[in-house]
Amino acid sequence: KQEVTQIPAALSVPEGENLVLNCSFTDSAIYNLQWFRQDPGKGLTSLLLIQSSQREQTSGRLNASLDKSSGRSTLYIAASQPGDSATYLCAVNSPGGSRLTFGEGTQLTVNP
Amino acid sequence: AAGVIQSPRHLIKEKRETATLKCYPIPRHDTVYWYQQGPGQDPQFLISFYEKMQSDKGSIPDRFSAQQFSDYHSELNMSSLELGDSALYFCASSTGGVAPISYEQYFGPGTRLTVT
Numbered sequence: 001k002q003e004v005t006q007i008p009a010a011l012s013v014p015e016g017e018n019l020v021l022n023c024s025f026t027d028s029a030i031y032n033l034q035w036f037r038q039d040p041g042k043g044l045t046s047l048l049l050i051q052s053s054q055r056e057q058t059s060g061r062l063n064a065s066l067d068k069s070s071g072r073s074t075l076y077i078a079a080s081q082p083g084d085s086a087t088y089l090c091a092v093n094s095p096g097g098s099r100l101t102f103g104e105g106t107q108l109t110v111n112p
Numbered sequence: 113a114a115g116v117i118q119s120p121r122h123l124i125k126e127k128r129e130t131a132t133l134k135c136y137p138i139p140r141h142d143t144v145y146w147y148q149q150g151p152g153q154d155p156q157f158l159i160s161f162y163e164k165m166q167s168d169k170g171s172i173p174d175r176f177s178a179q180q181f182s183d184y185h186s187e188l189n190m191s192s193l194e195l196g197d198s199a200l201y202f203c204a205s206s207t208g209g210v211a212p213i214s215y216e217q218y219f220g221p222g223t224r225l226t227v228t
Contacts, residue, residue, distance in 0.1 A: 034216065044155070044202065044219040089154060098143065098206075099157035099168050100217060 006103035021075040023090030031093040116220035137205030144186040
C-alpha cells in the first residue's frame, strides 16, 4: 500500500525566504506526482505535475523535483510571500490504479 | 477556462438521511474521481469512473454509491448518513482513464457536508 509522508508538518518563515517542502513515498512505482495548494476550507489547486520520467518541473517561483528511485520529491518556493501561506499537499498515483494518494500536507505561514 | 463544477457547495443533513452530490467534469475529460477530506485530514480516495465504467475503488462505505452518466457528469449517493460522514467531498476530473496513462487531476471546489 502506497504511503506518502510530508515533512515538516508546519513551517513559519519571514517574507522573502526561499524554502523547501519535502515529500516521500514508499512505493517507487508511481506514474506521476502532483503538488497542490489548499487554503483553509477551500478546494485543491494543482501547482505542478511531474511525470515519472521527469526529474523536475518549474512554474514561476515554484520548482518541484522528483527522485523516483529514492521515493522523494521536493517543492522549492523562491522569495516567499504572505500570499503563499496555505497548506501544500503532495500526491502520487498509486500502482494499479489512477487514484491519488495524498500526504498529510505542510502548513506554511509566511510572515510579512 | 472551464473548471470542475460541484453542487451543492454546502449541504446539511440529519443522521440516517440521504444525500446526493453532483460533479460536472471539465469538458472533454472522460475520468471522474471522488475524494473525502475529513477535518484536519488529507483527502482519501473513494471511487473513480472512466467512460462511465467504475475504474478504481477505494475506501468507499457500502452505504455510498456513485455513477457516471452519458454526459460524463457523476453523482455520489450517500445513504444512512452518520455523523462521521461530515467532511469535504471533492470531485476531480482528468483525461486518459486508468493507469498507466494517468494525467493531471483537476479538482472542484468541493461540497461541504455536515451531518447533525
